[in-house]
Amino acid sequence: MKHAPAYRLATTILHGFDEYRARFKEITADASRRFRDAAWRETQQASAERINLYKEKIDVTLGRLKRTFDPEVVSHCECWREARNHYAELISLRLDYELAETFFNSLFCAIFHHRHIRNDWMFVYSSREDAAHRSGIDLCRRKQVNGDWQAALKWALIDAPFENRFAEIDQDTHLGATFLQQHLPSAMLDDDDTEIELLNSVFYRNKGAYLVGRIIGGGEQVPLVLPVLHGEGFGEQAGGDASLSLDTVLIETDEVSIIFSFTRAYFQVEVAVPREFVDYLQQLMPHKPEGELYASIGFFKHGKTELFRALNRQVAKREEQFIIAPGVRGMVMAVFVLPSFRTVFKIIKDKFDPAKDVTHAVVREKYRLVKRHDRVGRMADTQEFSNFIVRQDHFAPECLEHLLEVAPSTVVLKGDKVIIKHCYTERMMTPLNIYLEQCSDQEKEMVLKDYGNAIKQMAAANIFPGDMLLKNFGVTRHGRVIFYDYDEVCYLTECRFRHMPKSQGNDFQGGDTLSIGPNDIFPEEFGPFMFANKALRDMFMAQHPELFDPEYWLELQQAIIDGRVIDVYPYRNKQRFAGSIGQLVY
Structure with missing residues (x-):
């Protein structure tokens, strides 16, 4: 029996999706082996491969469509209407139906260049919006505590699918139990039915493995995350310790939210039912947007779908207009926001300020670099949109006027519609320069400390931000400092850190001349560049004097060149267990 072109179109797309999912699952399933063997470089490569995989499989499937079908078939919207209906039926019993819908959408957008975005022809809304089962x-997995918190934590660790042994499980679980008994609500501690519930899957990222779930009892629940690490040096030096340890216990919603932050690499975690998995995570982090949770477990393209749907719902309320983002206007990007939506929209200007020696292509490549790289909790994740269409009256007049002025090749007004040919989105934050103008002296000290830590942690991940001005960093609702301006970002190992030659008058001692190459960087000159305010500069330099020493940067560079993978943990050092039994550091 010969099937209609629309049906074959649907099955061809689904075949491409199956290829994508099969390889995605292979990479993810191998995370446990990489953790067991401390294959840290391979872990980084697998993370990048999995990110690149989506576009690779879209391109392969697109080529297959163009080879298999006549142009009038693949370019006919009515054919896609039929194909959508067939596809919805084909995926109706799948556990990953929403990911399959997003894959279909990506092919439709590739064919029609992100035009004709209608629910008749693609899945603007899910086919199971009202009929999810x-x-x-x-x-x-679950275990009743029965008043013995140490035994419950032992169960949590021993029954997890780790192949390495725990070095000091009695000590680790004693520390964890002590922490829980000191910090859990009394109603939970006193309830005979209190239980620990953990997701069966282990969350792997960088050098850590995380058991994620919650504690339920006394009419309450708190999230529970148990980070597990290898011994010092394992996988990087002879004699490293292959055994495991419980690094800390996390039970605060904000702490767990930071672990799943939009500023971190995506987890490698086996997910049987994506929708139900995300629903569970959202119970632990109710303020975390659904799209961010999908992205955090590797489904960043479907995270984009959820972001788009959430934006459509917010815009439909007509409660506010898009406005120019607060803060200093960028030299490369024009930035606007819908204030209540907690997302910023960034458009590359047609012409850059003279101080910026980059091109549009370079800027896009910088954003792709950050997307693929480990963001170590210090660089905002981005989503990329093409041919984004919004009604003119959804923009404040001065905002639209500005966008049309600085980016006329990207922002076009057609009738009552604004067409944005290309933009990036990022999570909204308070620009660091504005935060410092409004915060207390104590908050200034804390945020400057974190500003320096952000620079150090990016450097440890082989990222140099280039432009370290305060306006290029933001502060999250958790008070963390995040870098979000990527047009000058580069690998740390590409930089040439130099001492400033000593000079007398206009002459440099020893006959030196100050010849400066494009990658030359003089850390001793950072201070005035970063801070116009001398009081802030002095405070920062007292907190982070090493950042102004070229030797610090050169030593870090050498460690990276030598193959050392420096991990940055998503919780504070003072929360980590340390010292002898019975002693806690948090």
């Missing part, structure tokens, strides 16, 4: 798969 539960899979019946139990995602979790």
